[in-house]
Amino acid sequence: MTKQRRPLPDLPVLDAIPTVEAALADIGRAILVAPPGAGKTTVLPIALLDADWLGDQRIVMLEPRRLATRAAARRIATLTGTEVGDLVGYQTRDERHIGRNTRIEVVTEGILTRRLQRDPELPGVGAIVFDEVHERNLPTDVGLALTLDAADSIRPDLRILAMSATPDTDGLVRALGAPIITSEGRTFDIEMHWLPRSTGAANKGGGGRKSRGPRRPGGPDRIEPAVVAAVVQALGEHDGDVLVFLPGIGEIRRTQQQLAQVLGDSALSGTVDIHPLAGALTQQEQDLALQPSPPGRRRVVLSTDIAETSLTVDGVRIVVDAGLAREPRFDPRSGMTRLTTVATSRASAEQRAGRAGRTEPGAAYRLWSKLEHGTRPKHRTPEILQADLAGFALELASWGVGNDPDAPTGALTFIDEPPTAALRQARELLADLHALDPDTGSLTPLGRDMLALPVHPRLARMVALDRSPLACVIATLVDERDVFRGRPDELPVDLSLRVAVISGAAGHDKADRGAVHRIRDRARELARRVGIDFDRQSIDHDRTGALLLLAFPDRLAGRRRPGQFTMRNGSGAFIKEGDPLAEELFVVAADLDGKADRARIRLAAAVDGDEVIRSAGDDIKDQRTLAWNSDRDDLVETVERRLGAIRLGRRDERPAASDATTAALMKRVRETRLAVLGWSGASNRLRQRVEFLHRTVGDPWPDWSIDALVDTVDEWLAPYLPGAVGRRDLDGLDVAMVLRAQLPWPQGSDLEQLVPDHLELPTGRSVKVDYSGELPTAAVRVQDLFGVTVHPTAGGTPIRLELLSPADRPIQVTADLPGFWAGTWSDVKKEMAGRYPKHRWPDDPATAAPKRMKDR
Incomplete structure (x- = not known):
């Protein structure tokens, strides 16, 4: 039996209704293009109520705006002679007028998405109409993609109709695979x-x-x-x-x-x-x-x-x-x-x-x-090509679309695919907010709570975690237009001032009274959704920054100097001169001007350091830096508590023994060219003796010049530094022992014979031999050499003898002692005898018996 058709107003879209109904009955999808005033929004849903395939199911029609949603529902109710909430009803984020007998539901875009996420079968719904799809709002694209996926998988009987006066028909045809039906309308000039x-x-x-x-x-x-x-x-x-x-x-x-x-x-x-x-x-x-x-x-x-x-x-x-x-x-x-x-x-x-x-x-x-x-x-x-995709990514995760790089939107069909970089960044943000599992991309319990709230995921996180009237006020203030009126550059930056105005704790000459009341109503509605009482008296505006940090953990900024801040990601930001927030140590920015290198903070709230530490938790890292402190002349470990690029505190500590400490000490040794080591006279002379052998004999004696030792310091010094942590350890290092361990074996045992550290004299005295110059040198009183007939050598090289008087004053320098005895000694003898008559001055010192020290 054929249904009796409802009376419809005489509008141009009537001519297209049979074709639309046929397409929906045949393939389940259609695209209607009709000019403004053709009646597609008001007449077509009424006509579809009589379609055989609809039965007693409902029609859900999406409108992109709340005002249009209410107006369309009222107009349809008027045409059908019913009241809103009877045959036709509507639902927006803030209102619901739908009764038990409602057959046409006019809803805003997000309402459909929430229903699909709760139950993708959409029980009782026979058709979904996407009105004004030309606006290409992100919620429309999401709702259409989820609807198409549900129809392709579990609801093949679900009819889908897209309508507009000026749609991008090519994209719609690709996505829906549906015919385009055109209503010419009645155009007026x-x-x-x-x-x-x-x-x-x-x-x-x-x-x-x-x-x-x-x-x-x-x-x-x-x-x-x-x-x-x-x-x-x-x-x-x-x-x-x-x-x-x-x-x-x-x-x-x-x-x-x-x-x-x-x-x-x-x-x-x-x-x-x-x-x-x-x-x-x-x-x-x-x-x-x-x-x-x-x-x-x-x-x-x-x-x-x-x-x-x-x-x-x-x-x-x-x-x-x-x-x-x-x-x-x-x-x-x-x-x-x-x-x-x-x-x-x-x-x-x-x-x-x-x-x-x-x-x-x-x-x-x-x-x-x-x-x-x-x-x-x-x-x-x-909008999908140019807007923030955080909410979009949250919807995808709820639908079961994860982090597959080969299929970033899963099996969903979009008129335009979202930009890969923006989607990836959105998912990274959600992971940072702990809404997504960073490995799988699936929703966390917190993410599910966030999804249920009609605000940006950042703000939803704050409300879900704090569940307070203050959180609802902050979320609404950030989500809506500023309640302060005036030139943006002249408005105060502090968000807590606005919270105080909304709560009634303070007034402000920049506040718009109507906007204040609207924000209060929105915040009260958000609190109702969360299940809390909206008590304005309990709102503490001094906690604004602490709560804002829950929503914008990546927008924390630490002050470098008044008005100049470092963001957590390392970029710069500033607050205009003269604003009270410019003096705060830490602020959380809710609105910046978009310049990534030096953003202007336009809306923010102060937060104290203790709150930052409590909120950030494991994200705060101790960054340890080992460096030589010139004031202390010692190795110091500087410990900075950092949250990203922001320094929360600093202290200096004595470093603990580690590979890093050893490396830092080795670096200091190289920078000072070994001067920082605890060189003694013995260690210096040892280095010089071996360096002399290297120059005069060559292999196997190593090159112990300063340049060579610096170049090879990792080989000969590093093994002796485990456990060393500072200057005291370097001072206490036995450098001579370390160097001796490097001598070749078994030749190293001959070092004293080849290059003696001291020259033993016939009188029983010994004098140091200096190897720092081109030739080994020893300063000796001439009397201590009586009886010496062979010139002393080192490594086969004559030792350069600096002959001294009894008063240790220079007499002569010689590298040929026998020649000196036989030559100029007679002249020296006369001079010494005149100056030191009490001393013995033999004519032939080579044969003279030396006077032993015990005899003197």
Whole structure:
């Protein structure tokens, strides 16, 4: 029996419904391309309820934004004559209006992912509709990939429909393997106006000099004056309400203020209402912007790209498009993601302009030239290619995708594969946060707790570990737009000031009252999810840094000097001069400007050293450095407690004996060219004697010059240093003993005969022989040589004798003692006898009997 069809409004998408139903019945998948206003978001889900293959199962439809989710559910309920929560309901991160009899569930993207992770069979769900897939948000790509995997494995009966006005159809076809069904719609003419800001002049219908692209927000060339001028021009040239597209809430607020002033001074004064529309606003403010204008009045809705989606703004016949949007950009080198103002794609521009021609002819004013329009990208860059992938990697791990380098996304199918480097860095971060097993890539118990929380994994870790109202406030503050208003360079850096404002412990003249209330509500909802009471009185804002460290352990920064910090990874960062945090020893940075080499810290909290040590645990390492301390003239072991590149403390210790200590001592020996050793007179003379033999005899006598000993110090000295730890050990080393051990055997035993250390004299005296010069030298009183007829030698070389008087004054130098006796002695004798008459001065000293010491 054929089901009775529900009555449907007469909208263009009706013509495509039979083809869509047939494709879903036949192959289970379809791609619908329909222009804005065709009815795909509101009419198609109602029509699918009557499909035979659906039975009594439900339809889940994804919308990329919370505002669009609520609006779509309300519109469908109105068309079916039901209340929200009956036939049709919706669920967002913060709201749930779904009843027992709900057949159409309109949800935000993350809701589907959570359901799939809990139960991939999706019991009771017969079809999933991905609306506005052209936005290519990361949660949409994840949800689509998981849905396709579930359909391919355990739910072959699950129908999948992707819808958009301007999709990247090639990528969708590759991923879904589905046909493209087109609904032509009923298009109304849109009169195009090109107002490039570079000329400032209207150029109706096209042309115009190429503009210079998106301006820097907050820069000298702000967009707000051009937008205000275009709105005033549009109000004067066309009927109907105006929808203005701006990149962010800051531009919306400034435009609202300037436009109110201009209109108040014009003929339109008192007839035009101005309403902001953005995701950051309250639900009441959003609903007010969507309500039709009262009779006799017009309205201007200042919106972010939130109004590009299936959201309908009734009464709009004019669109003013600034041509800008905020998109996340992730830098794998710094690990930071920031919203960046970019020029919109051509597809986004068409979506925006289409809002003016949904029900009747309209007009669109674009603040760039027609020539520039042709140079813009066709579609927006998918978020998966440019955003932080930490949450994405956490979802993959929960789905069972691990660390396989050959299949980084497992068997999942994505419209665009994520960048390998960004995905790898995301997984490394999750491992550092202890959310993933670093070896397998599987979820840890902490990782599962983090996955259940609707915030970035960093913040989820903090909330999961601390489970306090303070953690919920910090997570919400970091995740949302700053509650302090003003120029970023003029705002205080300290996050704890904001926490104090949220908790009610303090006030601040920069705080936005509406934003404060919104953050409180979000924090209270997050606390409810965690299962804790949100008691503002219990919030201790002085603990902000300690908790922030749980979320950003890699963003700890230690002060080098006031305002200058070293990040844990070794890169530099700074806090503006004059900010109180610039004087703190340690801060945790939640927001930096993205410069990897010298980032500006824009949002941070102070943390004390004890908290750093408690939080870091095993990540803190003692780095030991052995070095010669010039002040102590000794080897010192410096122990630095380090967390990455940050030094937490330092102390000097006496080193323990080890190979490293020996190496450090050996290094000092080489640097001082052996001078640091405990050289004695005996060890020095020994070295000189052997060095003399090496010069005059050669092998087997080793080269004991300083240069040679330095070069071979590892061979002859190192074996004697185990156990040595400093200067005292080097001083106490018997260098002579060490050197003697190096002498060749058995020749070494002849050393005293070859090069005697002392010269033994007939009188019983002995004098040292000096081998430091070219010839061995001995200083001897001439009287001690009486009776010596053969000149003494060393190693076959005559010893150079420095002859001395009884008063040890030089008389003569000779290397031929017999020749001296026979030659000049007679003259020396006369001189000595005159000076020292009491001494004996024989005529022939060679034959004279020496006077023994005991006889003197």
